[in-house]
Amino acid sequence: MMPGGNLMSNNHPQINNTIPKSPYPLSREDFISDQMVKWCPGCGDHAILSAVSKVFPEIGYKKENYVLVSGIGCSSRFPYYVNTYGFHGIHGRAMAIASGVKISNPSLSVWIITGDGDSMAIGGNHFIHLIRRNIDVNLLLFNNQIYGLTKGQYSPTSPLGAITKTSPYGTIEHPFTPGELVLGAQGTFFARGIDVQPKMLTDIMFEAARHDGTSVVEVLQNCVIFNDGAYDYIASREYRDERTIYLEHGQPMLFGANKNKGLRWNGSGLEVINLGENGWGINDVLIHDATNPDPGLHLSLAKMNWPEFPVAFGVIRAVKAPTYDDLMEEQIQRIKAQSPIKCMDDLLNSGDTWEVD
Amino acid sequence: MAEKQTNQGQPEHVVIRFSGDSGDGMQLTGTLFSDTAAYTGHDLSTFPDFPAEIRAPQNTVAGVSGFQLHFGSTKIYNSGDLCDVLVAMNPAALKTNLKWAKKGATLLVDVDNFEPKALEKAGYSSNPLEDGSLSAYRVVKAPMRMLAREAVKDLGLDAKSADRTKNMFALGMLLYIFDKPLEHTYHFLEKKFAKKPVVAEANKKVLKAGFDYADTIEILRSKIHIPPARLPKGKYRNITGNIATAWGLMAASEKSGRPLFLGSYPITPATEILMELARHRNLGVKTFQAEDEIAGITSAIGASFAGSLAVTTTSGPGLSLKVEAMGLAVMTELPLVVVDVQRAGPSTGMPTKSEQSDLNMALFGRNGEAPMLIIAASSPADCFYAAFETAKLSLEHMTPAILLTDGYIGFGSEVFRIPRMADLPEITPPIAEPNSDFKPYRRDPKTLARKWALPGTEGLRHRIGGLEKTDVFGEVSTDPLNHEKMVKLRAEKVQRIAHVLPPQEIYGETEGELLIVSWGGTFGAVRNAVEECRKDGLNISHTHFRYINPLPLNTKDVLSKFKKVLVCELNNGQFVNYLRMNFPEIPYLQYNKIQGLPFTVTELCEKFEEFIK
Numbered sequence: 001m002m003p004g005g006n007l008m009s010n011n012h013p014q015i016n017n018t019i020p021k022s023p024y025p026l027s028r029e030d031f032i033s034d035q036m037v038k039w040c041p042g043c044g045d046h047a048i049l050s051a052v053s054k055v056f057p058e059i060g061y062k063k064e065n066y067v068l069v070s071g072i073g074c075s076s077r078f079p080y081y082v083n084t085y086g087f088h089g090i091h092g093r094a095m096a097i098a099s100g101v102k103i104s105n106p107s108l109s110v111w112i113i114t115g116d117g118d119s120m121a122i123g124g125n126h127f128i129h130l131i132r133r134n135i136d137v138n139l140l141l142f143n144n145q146i147y148g149l150t151k152g153q154y155s156p157t158s159p160l161g162a163i164t165k166t167s168p169y170g171t172i173e174h175p176f177t178p179g180e181l182v183l184g185a186q187g188t189f190f191a192r193g194i195d196v197q198p199k200m201l202t203d204i205m206f207e208a209a210r211h212d213g214t215s216v217v218e219v220l221q222n223c224v225i226f227n228d229g230a231y232d233y234i235a236s237r238e239y240r241d242e243r244t245i246y247l248e249h250g251q252p253m254l255f256g257a258n259k260n261k262g263l264r265w266n267g268s269g270l271e272v273i274n275l276g277e278n279g280w281g282i283n284d285v286l287i288h289d290a291t292n293p294d295p296g297l298h299l300s301l302a303k304m305n306w307p308e309f310p311v312a313f314g315v316i317r318a319v320k321a322p323t324y325d326d327l328m329e330e331q332i333q334r335i336k337a338q339s340p341i342k343c344m345d346d347l348l349n350s351g352d353t354w355e356v357d
Numbered sequence: 358m359a360e361k362q363t364n365q366g367q368p369e370h371v372v373i374r375f376s377g378d379s380g381d382g383m384q385l386t387g388t389l390f391s392d393t394a395a396y397t398g399h400d401l402s403t404f405p406d407f408p409a410e411i412r413a414p415q416n417t418v419a420g421v422s423g424f425q426l427h428f429g430s431t432k433i434y435n436s437g438d439l440c441d442v443l444v445a446m447n448p449a450a451l452k453t454n455l456k457w458a459k460k461g462a463t464l465l466v467d468v469d470n471f472e473p474k475a476l477e478k479a480g481y482s483s484n485p486l487e488d489g490s491l492s493a494y495r496v497v498k499a500p501m502r503m504l505a506r507e508a509v510k511d512l513g514l515d516a517k518s519a520d521r522t523k524n525m526f527a528l529g530m531l532l533y534i535f536d537k538p539l540e541h542t543y544h545f546l547e548k549k550f551a552k553k554p555v556v557a558e559a560n561k562k563v564l565k566a567g568f569d570y571a572d573t574i575e576i577l578r579s580k581i582h583i584p585p586a587r588l589p590k591g592k593y594r595n596i597t598g599n600i601a602t603a604w605g606l607m608a609a610s611e612k613s614g615r616p617l618f619l620g621s622y623p624i625t626p627a628t629e630i631l632m633e634l635a636r637h638r639n640l641g642v643k644t645f646q647a648e649d650e651i652a653g654i655t656s657a658i659g660a661s662f663a664g665s666l667a668v669t670t671t672s673g674p675g676l677s678l679k680v681e682a683m684g685l686a687v688m689t690e691l692p693l694v695v696v697d698v699q700r701a702g703p704s705t706g707m708p709t710k711s712e713q714s715d716l717n718m719a720l721f722g723r724n725g726e727a728p729m730l731i732i733a734a735s736s737p738a739d740c741f742y743a744a745f746e747t748a749k750l751s752l753e754h755m756t757p758a759i760l761l762t763d764g765y766i767g768f769g770s771e772v773f774r775i776p777r778m779a780d781l782p783e784i785t786p787p788i789a790e791p792n793s794d795f796k797p798y799r800r801d802p803k804t805l806a807r808k809w810a811l812p813g814t815e816g817l818r819h820r821i822g823g824l825e826k827t828d829v830f831g832e833v834s835t836d837p838l839n840h841e842k843m844v845k846l847r848a849e850k851v852q853r854i855a856h857v858l859p860p861q862e863i864y865g866e867t868e869g870e871l872l873i874v875s876w877g878g879t880f881g882a883v884r885n886a887v888e889e890c891r892k893d894g895l896n897i898s899h900t901h902f903r904y905i906n907p908l909p910l911n912t913k914d915v916l917s918k919f920k921k922v923l924v925c926e927l928n929n930g931q932f933v934n935y936l937r938m939n940f941p942e943i944p945y946l947q948y949n950k951i952q953g954l955p956f957t958v959t960e961l962c963e964k965f966e967e968f969i970k
């Protein structure tokens with residue numbers, strides 16, 4: 001890693017918003033906390049932590065303006081390990097706590113750290129409402145398809161039939177695909193990454209920071225203890241190229257070791273095509289448009305799963321929409337300008353009053 | 358009460374109850390009379406009695422809407438027990454409200470509405486105006502609908518619009534009876550209907566018609582003239598408890614320089630606070646209507662972490678949902694005001710009825726050892742000061758706090774002497790300086806409050822959360838002795854607030870036979886009853902608690918000087934048990950009412966007499 005990986009040395013585009021920028025370049029050391037990291041060796045959370053401490057200096061906000069808010073779970077211990085302002089909340093409520101932080105002080109860069117149980121089960125309601133409001137925060141969803149901290153119960157993202165400690169005969173519940181919920185809740189930003197591909201993770205996180213509005217980044221994360229290998233079918237090097245696709249805005253949707261496979265819209269749905277076979281060529285392959293307001297194709301992409309399709313990584317959706325916090329500030333400025341009441345004395349003495357002498 | 362006559366045979370104070378169908382405009386009529394009463398110098402207190410249904414069928418008992426006003430030349434403590442004058446615009450209103458009228462009360466009825474169909478809908482088998490069943494009352498049968506129509510006949514209104522003015526007829530009659538001017542109401546009507554001059558004119562004509570009608574029929578030998586009250590000099594307004602709560606919080610925000618954030622989910626009878634604060638973007642208030650009560654409080658906790666004066670408002674069922682998060686605020690030692698406008702429980706209970714039954718939950722309703730500051734407001738106007746004080750103490754002592762009010766004082770209104778912001782005490786939260794030697798759980802040696810380090814401040818990055826933390830340094834810890842120490846520090850921090858509280862006061866002698874104890878929203882009725890009994894020679898004193906946790910330092914001294922201590926509360930004995938727990942040696946007696954209704958002065962007086970024997 002470059003020491004002091006600074007503003008100059010990355011090739012990300014510029015971030016333009018009102019969060020104060022650091023007057024000097026920061027490095028990952030600026031974000032390392034003095035706490036001992038207590039995740040199991042080999043846990044995917046380590047890689048995500050590393051990606052965050054790498055990307056924060058690249059994003060370039062003042063280090064005091066980052067706030068990490070988490071719920072409860074292995075993943076939610078995250079804030080203790082990053083040297084920022086941090087708030088370790090209660091199970092499922094990080095989304096609501098973070099909403100209060102951001103609305104209260106819009107000049108903060110707020111990052112929600114949550115697990116699949118934390119955000120999809122107990123916090124499911126807060127999750128969809130956060131997204132619906134489009135509050136300008138970033139949410140990292142550590143999806144290990146299991147309850148890690150409580151030692152291995154199935155979660156809302158565990159696949160149907162998963163054998164866990166609370167489903168010894170297999171689950172009989174249909175899992176959520178987080179991306180579907182995000183889009184169903186009118187999400188403006190959804191991306192997916194995976195713990196074993198750190199470069200992709202930092203790129204996605206940077207894009208999340210750059211997006212105005214609620215940015216949801218689902219990180220497929222391996223729990224070595226209670227759900228080891230859950231993503232081996234797509235994560236291992238031998239399958240990765242054939243079973244996943246990295247979507248980049250403006251680029252054709254190609255995958256495969258030789259980029260010889262593509263995704264095509266067949267009129268009613270997505271379809272995998274092999275270039276050069278049956279007359280398919282590059283012109284038949286869809287170009288990824290993350291900024292299309294219509295969520296239809298984004299939904300299809302978010303839902304893709306092997307073996308029928310490759311699993312999609314990258315920024316699937318990033319569309320512009322007014323944020324809650326901007327609308328709040330604008331409304332306050334507008335009403336302040338219109339109102340004759342400028343302070344509490346004005347309010348107390350407004351309307352029907354009378355004197356007694 | 359009205360029986361106490363001044364030397365001219367005039368009462369010192371009077372209770373009027375306005376009742377009618379939801380569509381009859383009784384809330385407005387009551388409010389307008391109250392406004393005139395206030396302008397003419399009376400002290401007063403009001404309480405609306407809405408139907409639970411939004412649009413119950415017309416002329417049914419379920420659709421009756423009421424408004425009670427108590428005004429006079431003396432200090433008015435509450436909206437009164439039984440009324441001296443009952444306005445009943447239809448049979449259903451008479452049916453449901455007669456029980457609130459004194460024997461001998463004047464009943465002002467719109468005789469035009471006592472038609473067979475309306476009588477039947479109200480459940481009368483015969484017309485009470487004719488069958489002699491009202492012989493104990495003085496019944497004034499006014500043909501309000503007919504005379505209202507008559508008064509506006511030249512204005513070309515349709516029948517429905519004409520009939521809608523009949524509440525002004527009743528108001529006009531009352532203004533005459535109580536020797537009040539019409540001008541204030543005229544003025545109001547002109548303003549309200551500025552865009553519909555015909556409607557304004559119609560209402561004014563009907564008001565005058567009612568006034569003149571009362572004059573011609575000589576209802577009373579002479580008008581009732583109640584002299585103005587001797588209120589302290591100053592500027593006044595009417596205010597309901599919920600509005601006062603909202604304003605008290607806003608005042609605390611202005612004084613402390615901390616922006617106000619409210620995270621809340623609508624629930625009766627607390628919603629008005631959210632609605633009122635939502636209006637005040639003009640003063641920078643940020644209201645967040647959350648997806649549920651949990652998001653309401655947790656968003657507020659986030660806002661508090663970020664440096665706001667953070668508030669969440671709710672009523673019983675919502676408080677239940679906030680319990681876990683209150684523990685988080687205790688653990689993170691952040692300022693937070695939780696307002697609970699109590700209603701009758703358990704569960705959904707009786708949403709529109711008042712009770713003091715959330716005290717136990719406020720005191721004990723959290724997992725672990727999780728004490729919070731608790732203050733209870735005494736009256737509608739006191740909600741302003743109670744909210745201000747709760748916010749001040751929460752901010753300065755870095756502790757979450759609960760403000761208990763209730764539906765009765767939340768909806769009720771009272772005359773409020775407008776304070777000057779400059780006269781309110783300063784609020785100085787312990788905000789950590791940039792780049793100072795900050796440790797998350799280092800405490801002020803006097804208050805034990807930790808410092809508030811706001812995100813965005815240079816040099817203060819730190820992590821807090823719901824896990825137990827080490828003393829001073831705030832690192833995650835399961836060390837046994839550290840936990841014990843932290844539990845005790847958190848409790849002690851709340852207890853030390855007692856050092857800045859005023860001492861508990863006694864009304865009457867400081868020792869004697871019987872001490873009456875009350876807390877929260879029952880102040881008015883209890884003080885009124887104690888005054889009445891003392892005038893009748895009963896040797897009783899009264900002490901009223903606003904500070905619940907911690908209790909004032911002299912509480913035990915106050916209680917221990919009496920042979921008997923009677924604790925009156927609108928629940929099954931929660932405060933008396935709290936006192937028993939703290940001061941077991943005191944000889945407690947208790948009087949509990951759990952009917953969703955406030956205390957009446959009459960029943961309290963009876964109890965006091967009974968207990969002193």
Ligand SMILES: Cc1ncc(C[n+]2csc(CCOP(=O)(O)OP(=O)(O)O)c2C)c(N)n1
Pocket residue numbers: 072073074075076091114115116117118119142144146147148149150155
């Ligand atoms: C109110 C509440 N209910 C239950 C728990 C127990 N609990 C802690 S973490 C957790 C599940 C965590 O799973 P997930 O969110 O997927 O996080 P992971 O540990 O997998 O990162 C549960 C059920 C709790 N702490 N609080």
Ligand code: SF4
Pocket residue numbers: 038039040042043044045074075144148149222223224225226
């Ligand atoms: S239990 Fe699983 S999720 Fe938790 S730290 Fe260990 S490996 Fe990671």
Ligand SMILES: [Mg+2]
Pocket residue numbers: 073115116117142143144145146147148155
């Ligand atoms: Mg999990």
